[in-house]
Amino acid sequence: MRLLIALCLFCAGASNAAEDWLLTLQNVRQKVIEAIGRSDNYICMQDLSRFYYDVSNPALACRQPPAVPSTPPRVQDRLKLDVAVSQGSEIYSWHGDNKFAATTVSQVVREGPIASGSFNGYLRNIFGERGVSFTYRGLSKINGLDLYSFDYEVPLAASHYQVQAGKHFVLTPFHGSFSAHAGNFLLYSLVVTADEDKLSQKTDICASETRLVYQSVRIGSHDSLLPASFDLLIGGQEGSFTESEGLYSACREYTGESILHFDIDDTEKAVAGPTKLESEPLRSGIYLRIGLRGQIDEESAYAGMPIEAVLVHAAKIGKGITLPRGAELRGVITRFQIVRRPAHAVVMKLEFNSITDGKTLYLCSAIHAVIPTSPLGFPVGRRGSMPVRGMNQLNEPSDGSLIFNDSRVHLDKNFTSLFVTINPSESDAR
DSSP, X not given: OHHHHHHHHHHHHHHHXXXXXXXXXXXXXXXXXXXXXXXXXXXXXXXXXXXXXXXXXXXXXXXXXXXXXXXXXXXXXXXXXXXXXXXXXXXXXXXXXXXXXXXOGGGTSOSSOOOOOTTTHHHHHHHHSTTOEXXXXXXXXXXXXXXXXXXXXXXXXXXXXXXXXXXXXXXXXXXXXXXXXXXXXXXXXXXXXXXXXXXXXXXXXXEEEEEEEEEEEEETTEEEXXXXXXXXXXXXXXXXXXXXXXXXXXXXXXXXXXXXXSSOOGGGOOOSSOSXXXXXXXXXTOEEEXXXXXXXXXXXXXXXXXXXXXXXXXXXXXXXXXXXXXXXXXXXXXXXXXXXXXXXXXXXXXXXXEEEOSSEEEEEEEEEOOOXXXXXXXXXXXXXXOOXXXXXXXXXXXXXXXEEOSSSOEEOTTOEEEEEEOOXXXXXXX
């Protein structure tokens, strides 16, 4: 009799435990879905640092879970973006651009590992789709916090996780874990791990994992669930490994000073000063000798940093139209990499997108021009060509990037160089 009673009590206890964790899961899911429903119309700044490693044994790059190599990175870069969430979608621009286009993040950041989904994408897929399975891992204390922990698995049929391979996207199942505060069921952390078998079959990626920490931020009149930070780890079958560390800050509601565009037309960009805007971008092939305004320093520069310059010489841009010396150019740094090995170097790409003579604003896409030289090293063949000033050594890749071999790069008003206008579509391809 005592055995029977004990068994019955155990069964009742197991049933209650199952009901308890299912209720906990239900509360966490409800909190996430409610947060997604009201997390719209805001902007956050994203600071991103990426580290590129070479791994001697390719198997180390494919470890599960992914692990950062112990060797120093070969290359490092820094980026700063603005991320807007509107109508359930994430849209991106370089920081401070004050204008968004309905494009993917890969159309803004055109090279290196980049990801989206930290705001709503992962949460909608994990907590809002049918077919996702969950396993309760218990209550634990992490960083002094009492947290409920769960594992989850999203099969291919329920997955919206895509990895870009060349021009194509590969739909991939994924799994991971998450934790939520025991006091209020708010999401605290999330790990998203792509299915390595599926990745390896379709791409050269053998490991991909994103680790996120979330926060509650007051946006307008309510609290929103937003990512505070993330760590993206990617391993390649050929032995490459990258780590991307991102931080979010300055999250705010849309205001009158923020403009949201759902096209890629640059003609509506508001610029103080000029009273006339030319609707057509400048034709390609116009050479512009520019002098930098302000400073670009290796310690503080980043991709996404706005830049200004002036014309050192007048430039003819059309029939009967000449831009005077001193015309102002505005643009952005679109690549900023620090090479650590085998020797120190800085790779930088400056892109200018507008010129004004004070009365008229001309749109353009201008990148650094390769200056042809004679066998003796003197510039030839282009009127107005002259040696670049403001750097010690320079290589000139055809994509418009500059490579500095100085021990520390610091550019100021003494930096002058030759730039050339190109077609905007050509700029995107680069």
